[in-house]
Amino acid sequence: MIRVVLPAHLRALARIDGEVELDVTGPVTQCSVLDALEARYPALRGTIRGHDGGPRRAFIRFFACEQDLSHQDPDTPLPEPVASGAEPYLIVAAMAGG
């Protein structure tokens, strides 16, 4: 079970309260987590990254375990505490763009 925290404007768009809990089959990567997130909440498609798994939007950041993962290859495995559900995967609205 993967825990995902979304910024307020995307929680409002997708009508989400609190954290999202996702089951991800196969390797737990940023790409597979976002695929699962968009499958459950289609309204989020195109608002975090491009459609069809395109690049991250410029003012959206990805954090976990006090690391900025925004520039990592999206197919890189996420840290074990994220994959185990101990730590959340944070999708963050950058301090710009709003």
Added chain:
Amino acid sequence: MSRVRVLVGTRKGAFVLSADGKRDSWDVSGPHFAGWEIYHVKGSPADPGRLYASQYSGWSGQVIQRSDDGGATWEPVGNQFRYDGIPGTHQWYDGTPHPWEFERVWHLEPSLEDPEMVYAGVEDAGLFRSADGGQHWEELPGLRGHGSGPSWQPGAGGMCLHTIILDPVHPGRMFAAISAAGAFRSDDAGQTWRPVNHGLKSEGIPDSDAEVGHCVHRVAMHPSRPDVLYMQKHWDVMRSDDAGESWREVSGNLPTDFGFPIDVHAHEPDTIYVVPITSDAEHYPPDGRLRVYRSRTGGDDWEPLTSGLPQQHCYVNVLRDAMAVDSLEDCGVYFGTTGGQVYASPDAGDTWAPIVRDLPAVLSVEVQTLP
């Protein structure tokens, strides 16, 4: 008694303002989509309950929302706007080629007959259409591809397609306008296009009467007389009597002919409205006096309308999509300002009163007249 519903897009959400036919007491709903820029909200002429909204944020880009109950509830629909084929380039601010890149939807124009059909004018300038209520969008590439596209340049606000007019009389005829490219016409439902800018003169471009390159701010038509078009250009108020084939200036006695919106009285095709703005550098009314100007002669002869509008220390702007008229017997006129006021006149502009005073900056105003 008939009712009106005013659909307001602002920098930080949408608002729905409702009143009965007297238009003196208003119910205010919103903000909808709080925190997002709402470029435009418009209802289907064929089904007034069907609304479309363009929702945008710098963080998360474009979302399209749809309502089937007049704005009480909304559902996000499709937001994938992919240019047809290899998009090619237009000119950038420095004159170099720049790839076409989708940024946002400026204007949504629902079909006159089919609530599922809606057109979208986008930045970078292009025209899209959805036939399934906004779920899927396809470009009408004949506009960008007609030939002059590579020479188009953005205006200061971006290269936006901001005006879409569907001709209710001539099947397949439609108009689009782009800042800063000009006006365009299609006679085959948007498949093929040609520029219709003969008569425009713009001092800000190298060839002042070029076929394209004009910064058209807004075009308006009265549905009963679709061959007559009115245009607020960057500078100059213009009129065409032949569906855009030729234009003549009708700025007449306006204090300044710079401005953004232009609209037509619902029942008097020769009665038109503009909001003069001081200049291209000073985007506020002359002398700090907010005055709507009305012409009852289709241009040239204009009168200031000031009753109820601030006549001192007013330095707001009125953006291109932020004026609309209702179709009640006494035509109502509405506009919103960058200062967050939405003004209404229930008597065709003779008197004005604010519906709301303190919204975020207003980007767009549309009105629905309901039974």
